[in-house]
Amino acid sequence: MKSIRKKQMVVLLLVTVVIAAGILQYNYNKNNLSSGVTGDNLDSDFVSGDVQVRDADQVSNQESGASIEANSFFAHARLDREIELSKNASYLKELSTTASVDKTIQDQAYEEFVKLMELSELRTRIESMIKEKNFEDVFVAIGDDGSVDVVVKTPSLTQSQVAQISDIVSRQANVELSMIHIRPLY
Template sequence: MMVFKRKQVVVLSLVIMILVAGYLQYSYKKSSEAINDEKENGRLGEAVYVSDEGYISMGDGEDTQGNNLNTNITASQEANNYFAQARLEREITRSKNTDVLNSIAQDASASQETRDNAYLQMIKMVDMAECEMKIESLLEERGFADAIVFFGDNNVDVIVKAPSLTEAQVAQISEIVRRQADVDYTQITVRNKF
């Protein structure tokens, strides 16, 4: 009876992940269609960014140097897809690893040491997942649009959705990771994706 319930939980979690992936794909497709409609129909109340060096008109698709601003929109959409796909792959991998460890931990023919080690690995995975979520939430709270955190054996990789990162932002991100994950600064890698 216990095995049946565990299988139901695994199947249910996979179905939920598939639904989330479908929803994310639908919402990104819908937002890209809205952007395409804006391009075709033009924009009402065209926004203009003014600075000391000149201006950038958001409605004509080109800045004062003639560069195409639409590449930023495409890059941002690619970044959104990257973050959604990376999260989905991370959860699928984690689910598979949990299933393997759970089957080892429940295997009566395995030694007690092997089963204990499997339980410890599952606990470690849960702790890492919680820490990743905390760090991602704190980064979002600090104003970063999106971020994803990956724990390795001796390192933590942080990828933040931003056109660029200043040294102060990298230091802020590194400090959050250091506090939450209790790792040294030398073990933290911060990159941007936009």
């Protein structure tokens, strides 16, 4: 009887952690990345076709302030993601190796751990491939629903750049174009 109760508590705890992680990721994506540019729904503010002539001092001052803000976003986003990944991975690894935990729960925890590592590798691969296209920085977030948010450090994106990024994400993550949201940040 005591063993069954322990198992139930562990399962309940695991389910609670997974739900909490999902809620946190949903809120994070909603607050920070939801106003993205998609391949089908390009906002003319983000797509540049014309060249604007501005004073060089004005450009450098505006760009340096914006660039600092963008650098801060990318650094904080990566740090937050790595902290969350580390917490979840260590918890799942511990759960999968604890002898007092039921074998089925250990197996489930191990499967979740493997999925977490595969997702991390996928994000890294997508970010690297996008950076190969001469973008200074990029941040990729993959939602539980399969949507992929991409934030690229650039003042604006052309339609061909959006198409390149969408193609990379679509092929690597095996998602439809409607599930890809791309946003410039500079």
